[in-house]
Amino acid sequence: MMQDVWTQLGPTIAAIMFTWTMYQNYFPHEVRGHIRRYTDKLVSYFYPYMHIIFYELETEGWFERSKAYVAIERYLSKNSSTQAKRLKANAVKDGQSLVLTMDDHEEIIDEYKGEKVWWISSQKPASRQIISLHREDEKRYFKLKFHKKNRDLITNSYLKYVLDEGKAISVKERQRKLYTNNKGDGGGYRYRGGRMWSGVVFEHPSTFDTLAMDPNKKEEIIDDLETFSKSKDYYAKIGKAWKRGYLLYGPPGTGKSSMIAAMANFLKYDVYDLELTSVKDNTELRKLLIDTTGKSIIVIEDIDCSLDLTGQRETNKKKKEEEDKGKTEEDAVKEKMKKGGEVKEKQSEVTLSGLLNFIDGLWSAIGGERLIVFTTNYVEKLDPALIRRGRMDKHIVLSYCCFESFKVLAHNYLDVVESHVHFPEIRRLLEETNMTPADIAENLMPKSSKENAETCLERLIKALETAKEEAKLKAEEEEKAKAAEKEKEEKDREEKKEVTATEEAKNADDVNEKDNGVKENGDVSKD
Ligand SMILES: Nc1ncnc2c1ncn2[C@@H]1O[C@H](COP(=O)(O)OP(=O)(O)OP(=O)(O)O)[C@@H](O)[C@H]1O
Numbered sequence: 179m180m181q182d183v184w185t186q187l188g189p190t191i192a193a194i195m196f197t198w199t200m201y202q203n204y205f206p207h208e209v210r211g212h213i214r215r216y217t218d219k220l221v222s223y224f225y226p227y228m229h230i231i232f233y234e235l236e237t238e239g240w241f242e243r244s245k246a247y248v249a250i251e252r253y254l255s256k257n258s259s260t261q262a263k264r265l266k267a268n269a270v271k272d273g274q275s276l277v278l279t280m281d282d283h284e285e286i287i288d289e290y291k292g293e294k295v296w297w298i299s300s301q302k303p304a305s306r307q308i309i310s311l312h313r314e315d316e317k318r319y320f321k322l323k324f325h326k327k328n329r330d331l332i333t334n335s336y337l338k339y340v341l342d343e344g345k346a347i348s349v350k351e352r353q354r355k356l357y358t359n360n361k362g363d364g365g366g367y368r369y370r371g372g373r374m375w376s377g378v379v380f381e382h383p384s385t386f387d388t389l390a391m392d393p394n395k396k397e398e399i400i401d402d403l404e405t406f407s408k409s410k411d412y413y414a415k416i417g418k419a420w421k422r423g424y425l426l427y428g429p430p431g432t433g434k435s436s437m438i439a440a441m442a443n444f445l446k447y448d449v450y451d452l453e454l455t456s457v458k459d460n461t462e463l464r465k466l467l468i469d470t471t472g473k474s475i476i477v478i479e480d481i482d483c484s485l486d487l488t489g490q491r492e493t494n495k496k497k498k499e500e501e502d503k504g505k506t507e508e509d510a511v512k513e514k515m516k517k518g519g520e521v522k523e524k525q526s527e528v529t530l531s532g533l534l535n536f537i538d539g540l541w542s543a544i545g546g547e548r549l550i551v552f553t554t555n556y557v558e559k560l561d562p563a564l565i566r567r568g569r570m571d572k573h574i575v576l577s578y579c580c581f582e583s584f585k586v587l588a589h590n591y592l593d594v595v596e597s598h599v600h601f602p603e604i605r606r607l608l609e610e611t612n613m614t615p616a617d618i619a620e621n622l623m624p625k626s627s628k629e630n631a632e633t634c635l636e637r638l639i640k641a642l643e644t645a646k647e648e649a650k651l652k653a654e655e656e657e658k659a660k661a662a663e664k665e666k667e668e669k670d671r672e673e674k675k676e677v678t679a680t681e682e683a684k685n686a687d688d689v690n691e692k693d694n695g696v697k698e699n700g701d702v703s704k705d
Pocket residue numbers: 388389390391428429430431432433434435436437554555615616617619
């Protein structure tokens with residue numbers, strides 16, 4: 179059988195090889211060029227497909243990996259594991275996870291708007307005449323094959339879609355960072371390595387699932403974030419920079435910082451935690467802004483404490499000077515010791531208008547896709563200009579724990595999913611007293627292996643009862659203090675009244691005396 183095949187194919191193969199050798203050795207270079215051009219034309223006339231090649235390394239500059247190649251690689255990774263038989267594994271996230279991509283000479287079929295395309299991974303052997311500093315595989319490429327009739331669809335729309343998707347996958351897979359601003363000249367330090375921010379890996383585990391708050395409110399915030407992250411074109415259409423401001427306010431321990439972490443984890447954004455008191459002045463603030471990247475949350479925590487942003491800086495400075503004058507040397511030494519002997523840092527010169535410019539000045543539009551989040555315990559202390567809608571688009575109040583929030587915590591901390599026998603009592607107590615989610619969480623957390631859901635819930639009930647009792651006592655004391663104040667005011671008013679009455683009587687007597695004198699004098703003069 180095998181012999182038959184060889185007898186039939188042998189002469190044909192020999193003829194092809196003979197022609198190829200003649201062509202290579204005896205045809206001049208120019209003639210071969212012409213022949214090649216015509217055969218290409220002939221082939222393309224009958225061959226209905228087109229190819230686009232994407233090389234791995236940029237040929238210009240320092241042979242960096244081409245951004246398009248990397249994006250395509252990431253895009254194809256989603257189909258590679260199911261279609262390709264041989265895969266390559268690349269480490270991402272500092273070696274913590276792997277991305278699987280197709281190996282050389284593998285083919286993947288993709289479909290876009292009902293049309294098929296083929297992606298082939300391949301490699302051109304490196305030219306032996308070129309001495310290269312790079313790897314042998316520097317000619318690796320992806321070949322995209324598609325039908326000629328889809329030329330417009332592929333070049334105008336599909337390629338953009340592939341690159342966008344690939345970039346989005348890269349963003350999701352990248353190791354996210356938490357940055358803080360380095361001190362500039364103002365703090366006596368130089369920026370580290372010329373960078374204004376230094377970062378660590380962002381690993382906060384808070385998510386919207388672990389966050390205890392009213393479920394409807396939570397849903398609304400998630401929707402808002404999702405809409406924002408998908409609204410690039412919409413923001414461009416309405417002529418607004420692609421950013422959104424959130425103001426989170428409420429008592430300490432109600433989950434403001436936890437919510438920022440949940441937002442970052444939900445959107446897969448980096449976090450820039452801006453310490454405003456370390457910023458020398460408005461110019462430095464602008465530089466910090468320019469040095470941030472898109473897909474990030476810029477956070478200013480406790481904005482009311484960060485700076486005096488009420489325009490009262492001068493008044494406060496004078497007040498402080500007066501206070502300092504009254505201090506003895508001993509006080510000054512004590513204060514210094516309290517600060518660990520440190521000399522007080524130079525105060526930041528960032529002004530309210532500088533901060534307003536930071537939020538929505540011309541520079542704020544660079545980079546795009548950014549959230550700016552302020553947190554505060556005292557929203558009423560902030561300048562209305564700082565938090566007006568448009569700057570801080572969404573105001574979110576995080577408050578004391580309600581029963582719905584408690585249920586989330588009970589689920590997270592104790593795995594109590596359904597109702598529990600203690601739940602009705604806890605519901606009643608939560609309606610009667612205020613406790614922050616942080617305090618509830620602390621009570622729910624088992625402190626030893628002997629503690630179970632039952633004991634933790636009982637401890638919480640006790641803590642709620644104590645809090646209720648304390649709140650009652652506090653209210654009574656406040657009531658008493660108010661009554662005493664009122665009584666004092668009443669007494670003062672009575673005393674004032676008495677004094678006024680005495681003075682009026684005295685004045686009236688004086689006037690009468692004067693009148694009588696005038697009269698008498700008049701009579702006298704008349705006489
Ligand atoms: N709403 C919440 N859901 C889940 N856990 C919470 C919530 N609020 C507080 N906690 C718990 O309490 C701790 C402190 O919360 P967090 O730091 O978010 O409060 P905060 O509002 O930022 O307080 P502060 O105003 O003092 O900065 C968190 O680590 C978390 O464990």
